[in-house]
Amino acid sequence: ETGVTQTPRHLVMGMTNKKSLKCEQHLGHNAMYWYKQSAKKPLELMFVYNFKEQTENNSVPSRFSPECPNSSHLFLHLHTLQPEDSALYLCASSQGSLGGYEQYFGPGTRLTVT
Amino acid sequence: AQSVAQPEDQVNVAEGNPLTVKCTYSVSGNPYLFWYVQYPNRGLQFLLKYITGDNLVKGSYGFEAEFNKSQTSFHLKKPSALVSDSALYFCAVRDLTSGTYKYIFGTGTRLKVLA
DSSP states (O other): OOSEEEEOSEEEEOTTOEEEEEEEEOSOOSEEEEEEEOTTSOOEEEEEEETTEEEEEOSOOTTEEEEEEETTEEEEEEESOOGGGOEEEEEEEESOSSSSOOOEEOOOEEEEEO | OOEEEOOOSEEEEETTSOEEEOOEEEOSSOEEEEEEEEOTTSOEEEEEEEOSSOSEEEOGGGOEEEEETTTTEEEEEESSOOGGGOEEEEEEEEETTSOOOOOEEOOOEEEEEEO
């Protein structure tokens, strides 16, 4: 596979469930990101990892828990979510986390919280 | 605070006509500026960026953008629109001096190219 992949593509979960989103990049990049995309809102940066270390947590509620075991993989663990957390969750990677590097995005996971 | 504005929610243009999608930004230092495109059910796809140098930047699929420091703008342009250009376009900025890892995105502009 090439680029940035995300699984699952669609997820429906209840408010008491626990689930995880997975992201994998095949580009040899060092930085990975989670974004939340809601209709009619700007993309919200959630977390940034650089060489597996978290460098940015954009005041994200603790019901979202990221994990980055290596530079190629990024997870987002979800528990006790709220209906307002329903959105498209995008993973991205870039060669570095500083400077003028463009980001490469995965196709996203469409999350619905019931 | 850093910010990006895309003043038009939607832009309609006839196929073959030139198109412009507007973006203005506000940063405290020198900006890195980006344009991305999003097709339905897909992630964002990088189109072009301005880092330094020539104010006119050329990117993928015949798109270009002009960096205008005095007007703090980075409008996306294409000389001749295609129906396949219909998509959601995002402008993004990164402030070199803030030390933040953040890219700030606009709210997006939906481009509709009419046959």
